[in-house]
Amino acid sequence: MAKLDHDPIVVLNETWCKRCGLCIAVCPFHVFEPNEEGLPLLVKLDKCTECQLCELICPDFALEVGPLKHVGKVKGEGFIPLTTASKS
Numbered sequence: 296m297a298k299l300d301h302d303p304i305v306v307l308n309e310t311w312c313k314r315c316g317l318c319i320a321v322c323p324f325h326v327f328e329p330n331e332e333g334l335p336l337l338v339k340l341d342k343c344t345e346c347q348l349c350e351l352i353c354p355d356f357a358l359e360v361g362p363l364k365h366v367g368k369v370k371g372e373g374f375i376p377l378t379t380a381s382k383s
């Protein structure tokens with residue numbers, strides 16, 4: 296798999312996210328883990344290939360993946376970039 300020429304960005308709307316866990320389950324590279332509330336946490340962002348499976352499977356359109364310039368244009372208020380975080 297070719298390495299990306301930029302850092303992937305995942306943005307999430309926490310209000311829209313219903314904590315169903317589908318994005319966490321579908322990611323082939325285990326980029327996410329749930330936090331204690333069930334929200335997706337980025338734990339292995341360096342493994343993300345921007346395949347967009349997580350974005351496509353989200354029933355609530357709460358997630359988007361791509362370069363920051365792109366997602367900033369597509370998504371609006373309420374979407375915040377997920378940061379790499381520990382599970383605590």
Ligand code: SF4
Nearest residue numbers: 322343344346347349
């Ligand atoms: S874009 Fe693909 S690799 Fe990246 S977090 Fe989503 S499902 Fe995982």
Ligand code: SF4
Nearest residue numbers: 312313315316318353
């Ligand atoms: S698939 Fe969408 S609604 Fe479900 S946990 Fe992921 S971001 Fe939230």
